[in-house]
Amino acid sequence: MNLMRQLWIVIGAVVAAFVVSWVIYMPDADQRGAWRAQTGGAIITLGPLQAKLYSETSVSCVHELSFPAHLKLVEFAEGATVTLQGDILMLRVDGSLDPTPFVRIDALPETCGPANPNATPQQVFDALWAAMDEHYAFFDLHGVDWDARRALRPADGATLADNALFVVLSETLSGLDDGHVQLGASFDYFSPALAPDWFPDTVTFDRGDLRQAARDTIGTDLTLVDQTAIEYTLLPDGIGYVMIREMDLITPLGAREEPTIALAFQQVADALQDATAIVIDVRYNPGGSDSVAFGIASHFTDQPVDVLTKTTRDGDAQTAPFTATLWPFDDTPLTQPVILLTSKLTGSAAEIFTLAMGALPQVVTMGEPTSGGLSDILGFTLPNGWSLGLSHQTYRSMDGALFEAVGIPPDVPFDIEAAPLQLGEDPLLRAAFARARGQ
Structure with a gap:
């Protein structure tokens, strides 16, 4: 009986310590609320118990993930930190050289919500097109007329099987020889990047x-x-x-x-x-x-x-x-x-x-x-849950030389x-x- 009592005391102490640490490391009043990436593409909401991340375009806003609003725990497990610098929330993610600034917004847009496997082909296409149109940095370098790709949009009311829609989206991205342009679904993956001319055209050599x-x-x-x-x-x-x-x-x-x-x-x-x-x-x-x-x-x-x-x-x-x-x-x-x-x-x-x-x-x-392909990858969740990655950053050497695409x-x-x-x-x-x- 004494052993069980001691065990419960230990468990209670651990729980109490965790609760205290949560109070210490939860977002403070100035950090709580909704924040949009300064250049767009993402929204973070911070509450006392939970934080959420959304990927956003002008036509979509899809919930990507939720995580505990214990900032020290997130830093320990994922290497991500959030700090407030004046009116700007800075998100630093291990693996990236620079932080991402977020600006406060009044509230999470009402359109934001979970991915819907039954999203229409038109909704999925529009979100992909908008994400690329609003954030991709190198259409000119690859000689792609992105506006012209709107002609590939499925007709209003048309239905497509997932495989057929994946083909349409892949065709929409074709011509961008960029390994950071990536389309992913549970059943397939596509990037328009081209292999070197000398690379053997065989699945048995890698x-x-x-x-x-x-x-x-x-x-x-x-x-x-x-x-x-x-x-x-x-x-x-x-x-x-x-x-x-x-x-x-x-x-x-x-x-x-x-x-x-x-x-x-x-x-x-x-x-x-x-x-x-x-x-x-x-x-x-x-x-x-x-x-x-x-x-x-x-x-x-x-x-x-x-x-x-x-x-x-x-x-x-x-x-x-x-x-x-x-x-x-x-x-x-x-x-x-x-x-x-x-x-x-x-x-x-x-x-x-x-x-x-x-x-x-x-x-x-x-x-x-x-x-x-030097840019970091800006990731989006499309309305049906598929993933899109794109290049949105321009790296240059200190003399100003640009090496993207070449x-x-x-x-x-x-x-x-x-x-x-x-x-x-x-x-x-x-x-x-x-x-x-x-x-």
Whole structure:
């Protein structure tokens, strides 16, 4: 009986502590209410017990998710924080370089509500068209007349099976060679992005096979950094090799991506500190987190370096530029020559990594231009519950160069061909090793 009583006392104490912490960390009076992203596309409502996120266009407002309004718990579990700066609510999400500002609105629009699987094809099309029309930043770069795509709208009253509607929406997005334009349903996925001309047109050959060709060419085992997508080795002749498969890692609860990956990469830095040169391979890296990209790059500088600016489409204009600064991990960086390998399969956060590394004096890029899809993804839930992703931000190097749709050009161009790669031979990697050896 005494044991049960003690158990209930402990449970009661835990519950009481949680309630107290909730009172401490719930949104305060100034934070509560409805907030719209300053450039549109999203609405957050904050109450004392629950917070909700909605994706919004001029013709739709769909509930995406609800989460407890315990701000410290959300920060601990998801790495997201909200703070009030004057009249602006700043949402910071782990993985993104800059926060998203929200402005207060009087109330949640009455049109906002849950997704409806029975939404009409016209409602779904109109929401997709409006989201792209109001937020997509690169129609001109891809030569797409978006207004003309309205002709693909299903006729009023017409009904379409889900598969047929998915085809219509996919056709509407076609021509935007942008891996961040994405349409998703439970039964299918589509992106209008095009594969490189050299990439084998077969379902049996993929990025994993390309990476294996690099391993086979090296001819020695690579060491995997635990909880990351990083593999490395130090060759007998003193050349270091690092393959970064993705800008991603398994982040412990309560931790943040940039310091976590920077600490994990210390293993690589220690192993390669005496290397005469380092080859870093992100040719087949599709991206992931900008924070991971910066955390890795932080090991190659001993001073802060401004590496890029980014703006967000705001109606017919752009927001003021945000400057992203690369901060050093410590005062003992890797300063030996670095050859960074890129290809047209180098995308998203791997391109941000390429920009950051390219701003450092010891780095030379080699290979093909990157894929040209640098923007963060602005996500929408369509009225029927399907998902849409689009590019709404413009990244530029510090000299103002824009690489969206064209890719970041290498310092040393090298054409990639499929035939040797399919045989497990990697000519570009051999050329990079030769360059590292001064041959």
